[in-house]
């Protein structure tokens with residue numbers, strides 16, 4: 212089968228790939244010839260694309276199941292909580308051709324890789340800190356258009372709201388990937404997701420869409436909302 216790459220219908224800067232087994236999405240590589248996490252590099256019609264792995268990235272799998280994230284625009288300022296080694300951050304960096312991503316990670320080991328990635332990509336600002344304490348990095352981060360949270364911790368909705376309250380512009384968007392097991396082993400995933408959604412709504416994040424990405428990331432639900440300010 213011949214390779215074909217077309218813009219994804221719903222997400223600016225993301226492309227659908229046909230003709231390479233297992234590869235479904237891609238972004239245009241901002242650092243040609245460099246692969247970040249072993250993803251495929253695909254030259255096509257004068258550009259180099261990078262596989263955007265739906266198995267590795269919760270943003271990619273959300274897009275694949277039909278979520279549109281309108282806040283991820285080329286000139287957006289994004290706050291990314293739980294950056295790890297930068298697998299997904301690198302694709303956010305590809306999308307933000309005129310924007311910036313503040314990438315927060317507290318574990319020293321993944322931080323080393325993230326620092327190396329940021330040295331090659333000028334729109335990544337790495338922040339080695341604990342996302343529970345946004346005040347620690349309030350002198351680095353400016354008002355942002357979009358907050359994404361993927362820390363896989365029991366208290367993640369609280370720290371997510373705290374960061375939103377500190378940095379997100381009114382009318383901005385925020386998205387969180389919730390793994391039910393990291394919140395409760397005794398409740399059903401449905402109960403956990405329902406409670407988390409109520410907590411987010413109560414705190415001023417109006418949930419616009421919620422999608423299950425359990426097909427690719429076990430017992431994960433993603434919530435995307437709009438921020439109207441502190442309640």
Ligand SMILES: C[S@@+](CC[C@H](N)C(=O)[O-])C[C@H]1O[C@@H](n2cnc3c(N)ncnc32)[C@H](O)[C@@H]1O
Nearest residue numbers: 293294295298299316317318341342343361362
């Ligand atoms: C599921 S991994 C993130 C994967 C990453 N989002 C990706 O797609 O490439 C969760 C990360 O959050 C980090 N983390 C957990 N709690 C944190 C906190 N309070 N502050 C900053 N980072 C945290 C962990 O060290 C880990 O690297």
